Amino acid sequence: MIEVSNIYKSFTLKDKRTLKIKTIAAVQDISFSVLPGEIYGLLGPNGAGKSTTLRMIATLMSPEKGSIKVSGLSTTQHPNEVRAKLGFLATDMDVYERFTPREQLKIFGEFQGMDPESAEKRGLQLLDNLGILDFANVKMDGFSSGQRQKFNIARALLHDPQVIIFDEPTTGLDVLTAKTVLDLLINLKTQGKTIILSTHILPMVEKICSKVGIIYQGKLQTEGSPKQVMERFNSNSLDEVFFTLADSKEPKGGQ
C-alpha cells in the first residue's frame, strides 16, 4: 500500500539575467493512497509535478512537508527498506550499453539482495515475457529505444517488488509493444501488486486504472475512479476532463 499525505516539494531557480533566486513549488499539499491490487493513474501535463511526486515515493527525493508510507514504512526514515519493496521505472533511465541484458540482470539482482542464479533465472523469464529473450546475450549498445524500455521494465520487476511505479512506461514503444506492457500491468494488478502509473495515453488509463489523480500546477485537482472523474466533469473521456481542467486553470486574456 502507498499512502501519500500532504506532501510539498519546491525547487530554486536562478534567473541568469537578474541573478535573483526564485522558489517554485513543484508539488503542493498532495495526498492520495493506493491499495494492493490497484493501478493508480497519475495524470497531468509536462511539468505538473508527477515525476517529482513519483521520485519522492521512490525515495529519490524527500518531501519538505508531509509524509509518504510504502507498505507501512516511511520513505524518509527507512529509504533502503522502501526501495527493496519497490520497482521503479522512469523515462530518463537508460541501460549499461557495454553489458548484455543477462549480465546486467544478474548484477541488478545482486544489488536487490538476490543470488545471481535466481536473478538470472527470473530475469530471463521476464525477458521472455517481454519478447526480448533472443537478445539476452547481445551487448546493449545496439538496442532500439523500445528494446531498452522493455529491458528497463524487466529490471524494475526483477526482484518481484510489491509496489510498482512506472513513469510513462510506453514512451518510445510501438502499439504492439505498448499492448504487451499493458497486459503485463493488468497481470501484475491481478497478482495484487500496488501500482502507480503515470502516462499521457489516457485511453490506456481509462482501461486499466482503478483510480486516477490529475495533477496540475503542482496540485492534485481531482481524484477518483475514471468513471467518477468523467462524471464530475460531465465528460465522455479523460481527454475532455484534461482539457476542461487545463482551460479553467490557465490565466485568461492576453496570452
Add this chain to the structure above:
Amino acid sequence: MKGAWLVLKKEMLYWTKDRRTLFLTLFFPLILYPLLFGIMTKMSLNDSRRLSTSVTRVAIDDPRNILSSILFREGSGFEKFTESLENIPLALSQEKIHLSIKVPQDAKDYVASQKPIDLQITYDPSRDMSEKGFLKIQKFIKDNDAMIVVGRLNELRLTSDILEPTRISIIKTTGANEEIGKLIGLFLPYFLLISMYAGAMQFGADITAGEKERGTLLSLLTTRLSRLQIMQGKMLAIFCVSILGIAMNLIAIGLGGFTAGNLALYDRVEKTKAMAISMGSPTPPTIDLQSILTPQAILLTLGLLIPLGLLFSAIILTIGAQSKSVREANVAMVPGIFIVLAIGVFSLSPGIEKLTYLPFVPLMNITVVIRKLFTGQFVAWEYLITLLMTLLLSWFTVALSGRLLSRENALFKS
C-alpha cells in the same frame, strides 16, 4: 560494506568491457614507452654519431698561415672553406661554414715574443654543428697551447709541476647508488602524483557525471543499495583504476628504460662510471638497482600512495557527482591537474627537503618523504606525520564528499 563491494565489482566489470579504455590504460603504455624511448635513443645516438664524425668547415683569415698550417692537417676534423665570403653571420646561419676564425697579421711576432695571440672566433650557438665546432676548436687550441707551454718550460729547465701548486684527491662518501637514488627520488614522486590524478580523472568523470548523463545512475539509485554504498563503491573503483594505471605506467617506463638503455638513469650510470675512470679510480662504481629499490622503500611508498589514492578518488568523485555531464566534470577536474603539477614542480626545487615544516604540508610532504626513501635519508617521524596528515586529509575529503553527495541536486540533473 557488501553493497559497496557489489558496486565496485560492477564498475570494474563494466570498465573491462570497454576495450578501448582498457587498451589505453593497461596496454598502450607498454607499447608507447618502449617505443618512445627506443626512438629517442636512436635519434640521440644518430645525432651524437653525426656530430662526432662530422668535419667542421672553417672560414679562416690567416694571412701568414700560422694557425692554418696545424689546423687543417689530415684527420684533425677541420676543413678549410676556400670560397670568399661577404656575410659571415649569413654563411653560419645557412651552414655553409661552421666557424670563422681571424688570426692577426703579426701573430708570428707574438709567438716569438711569448705574448698571447688574440684570435677572433665567430660561431652560431643556435646551430649544433657550429656549437660543436667551437668546442672542438677550443680544445684544439688548449692542447696546442699546452704543447707550447711545455716547450717553453723545457727551455727554462722546468717541469709542468710548476703550474700545479696543489693537487686534489677526491673521496666521495656516497657512491653511484646514492646518485641514482637521488635521481629516482626526484622524479618518482612527481610522476606518481601526476599520473595518479590524471589516470583516475577520465574514469571518475565517466562513472559519476557520465552515468548521470546517460541515465544509468537513476537505475542504481532505485535499488536497495544506499547512496553511501553506491558512492563508496564508485570511490573504490576510481582508486583501483588509478593504482592500476600507475602500476602499468611504472612497468612500462621500466621496460622502456631497460630496452632502450638510454633512460636518464642509465645515462647517468655511464657518466658516473666514465668520470670515475677518468679520475683514476682503480675500480669503476657498480650500480645495484636492488639496493636502491628495496622492498622496504617500495612498501613504504605504497603505504603513502594508498591514502593519497583515496584522497584523489574522493576529490574526483565529488567533482564528478556534482557535475551534470562528463564535459562539465572534465572542465572542473582540470584545475586539479594544474595544482598537482605545481606541487610536483615545486617539489623538484633544490633544498626543499630541508624545510622543517614540510612534513605538515599536504601532498608536498609525500613528494619529499618518497624522495628521502630512495636517497637513504629516511626519517621515521617525518614518514609517520606525512602518513597521518594524508590519512586525515583523505578522511576529511571522503566525509565531505559523502555529505555533498547526499544532497538531492548532486544526484539529479536539475
